[in-house]
Amino acid sequence: xxxxxxxxxxxxxxxxxxxxxxxxxxxxxxxxxxxxxxxxxxxxxxxxxxxxxxxxxxxxxxxxxxxxxxxxxxxxxxxxxxxxxxxxxxxxxxxxxxxxxxxxxxxxxxxxxxxxxxxxxxxxxxxxxxxxxxxxxxxxxxxxxxxxxxxxxxxxxxxxxxxxxxxxxxxxxxxxxxxxxxxxxxxxxxxxxxxxxxxxxxxxxxxxxxxxxxxxxxxxxxxxxxxxxxxxxxxxxxxxxxxxxxxxxxxxxxxxxxxxxxxxxxxxxxxxxxxxxxxxxxxxxxxxxxxxxxxxxxxxxxxxxxxxxxxxxxxxxxxxxxxxxxxxxxxxxxxxxxxxx
Numbered sequence: 001x002x003x004x005x006x007x008x009x010x011x012x013x014x015x016x017x018x019x020x021x022x023x024x025x026x027x028x029x030x031x032x033x034x035x036x037x038x039x040x041x042x043x044x045x046x047x048x049x050x051x052x053x054x055x056x057x058x059x060x061x062x063x064x065x066x067x068x069x070x071x072x073x074x075x076x077x078x079x080x081x082x083x084x085x086x087x088x089x090x091x092x093x094x095x096x097x098x099x100x101x102x103x104x105x106x107x108x109x110x111x112x113x114x115x116x117x118x119x120x121x122x123x124x125x126x127x128x129x130x131x132x133x134x135x136x137x138x139x140x141x142x143x144x145x146x147x148x149x150x151x152x153x154x155x156x157x158x159x160x161x162x163x164x165x166x167x168x169x170x171x172x173x174x175x176x177x178x179x180x181x182x183x184x185x186x187x188x189x190x191x192x193x194x195x196x197x198x199x200x201x202x203x204x205x206x207x208x209x210x211x212x213x214x215x216x217x218x219x220x221x222x223x224x225x226x227x228x229x230x231x232x233x234x235x236x237x238x239x240x241x242x243x244x245x246x247x248x249x250x251x252x253x254x255x256x257x258x259x260x261x262x263x264x265x266x267x268x269x270x271x272x273x274x275x276x277x278x279x280x281x282x283x284x285x286x287x288x289x290x291x292x293x294x295x296x297x298x299x300x301x302x303x304x305x306x307x308x309x310x311x312x313x314x315x316x317x318x319x320x321x322x323x324x325x326x327x328x329x330x331x332x333x334x335x336x337x338x339x340x341x
Contacts, residue, residue, distance in 0.1 A: 025272055030283035039234040043291060046230035050295045051302075053227065054081060056220045057122070060213055064118040067209035068199065070109045079306055080104045086303030089296065098123060113192060117199040122213070124165055129217045130249040131158040133225075137245040154246060157253060169197055224248070231291050239278050247274040267293060 058078045065072050084101030102119045106112035134154045142151040167173055174193060181190035203210065229244045251270040255263040268289040275285035 025282045026286045027283055030281060031286060034235060034281075034283045034287040037236055038287075038291070039236075042230060042234040046227050046234065047295050047298065049223070049227050049230070051299065053220060053223050054078075054085075054299060056216060056223065057081065057126075060122050060126075060216050060220065061118060063209050063212050063216070064121050064203065065109070065114065067203055067206035068109075068111075068114045068118060070114055070118075072105070072108050076108065077105070079310060082299070082303035082306040083310070084303070085296070085300045086307055089300035089303075111195070111199070113195040113199050117196050117203075120196075121200055121203055122217075125210075125213050126217045126221060127161060127249075127253070129214065129221050130252060131161060133218075133221060134158075134246045134249040137242050141242060141246060150246060154250065157250060161253065169200060171197060221249075227295075228288075228292055231295075232288055235284055235287055235291070237275075237280055237284055237288065239275065239280060243278055247278075250274060264293070 055078060058074065058081045061081070062072065062074055062077050065077070080101050083104060084098065087100045088098070098119050099116070102115035106115035109115055131154065135151075135158060138151040138154045142148050171194075174190075174197065178190060181187060225244050225248050228248055229241055232239060232244070251267065251274060254270045255267045268286055271289035271292075272282055272285040275288065276282060280288075
């Protein structure tokens with residue numbers, strides 16, 4: 001019940017933010033014109049690249065899982081990745097899609113906590129790479145444009161993110177809350193959190209896997225920025241390529257905040273906030289956000305199809321097992337009858 005009420009509350013926030021943008025910032029006539037001018041062939045190409053990109057993040061996850069001595073087939077990881085996108089986008093729950101993915105995969109692992117710690121490490125490395133790219137690009141861009149504020153924004157968000165991760169993994173901080181967990185009889189959850197911290201920190205020793213993860217994450221992030229750049233080109237946006245390397249990491253970070261349903265409203269506001277000073281109109285920035293989100297919706301719908309197909313397969317396997325068991329029982333009964341006779 002709390003999850004459903006939280007979902008509706010976030011839905012109201014999404015509706016409110018979208019309504020505010022449409023009322024004060026975006027001209028509906030210009031918005032319609034922006035969509036009419038879209039190069040849909042280029043947009044389809046960017047969408048196909050987006051779908052390919054999802055295989056890269058699944059590969060990253062598999063690398064971390066193998067470092068934890070979990071031999072999971074890539075096909076299974078990719079399946080869980082798509083299904084997590086479906087539930088994380090459309091279901092009335094406050095649980096993030098990464099948690100849904102981790103929960104779906106844990107039954108295949110020797111330690112269920114590895115599901116969450118592996119996904120956590122994969123995401124953290126991705127965000128660190130994201131911020132590193134933004135910082136590197138922000139320095140020359142700030143010098144060229146004289147907009148030093150942009151660099152400091154990236155730096156502050158990078159420090160805040162790294163500081164938050166450090167606090168999450170600090171064992172002493174968790175121990176401070178141990179009495180609180182004991183008081184409310186949540187010792188089991190506390191133990192899981194301890195195992196999560198230990199499992200996450202153990203991956204530091206898997207140097208080969210971490211190097212592979214860093215390189216693949218770098219490719220994934222650059223690939224993602226290129227995809228959004230192509231979507232911008234399909235809209236006719238005349239924004240320098242290097243600017244995307246700064247604003248996309250910032251928008252991505254803002255969008256993951258659990259303020260609205262699937263980031264709706266927050267994402268659009270962030271695109272308008274960062275793109276308009278670079279020369280885009282409010283309608284173009286808003287349209288770019290909607291086209292990017294449409295790709296995520298496409299992935300989520302594909303995840304729903306994958307979930308339906310996998311459910312059908314599981315149902316067939318169960319029926320086959322039941323039929324085989326029934327056949328074995330009939331053969332056993334016939335053998336007993338023959339023996340007694």
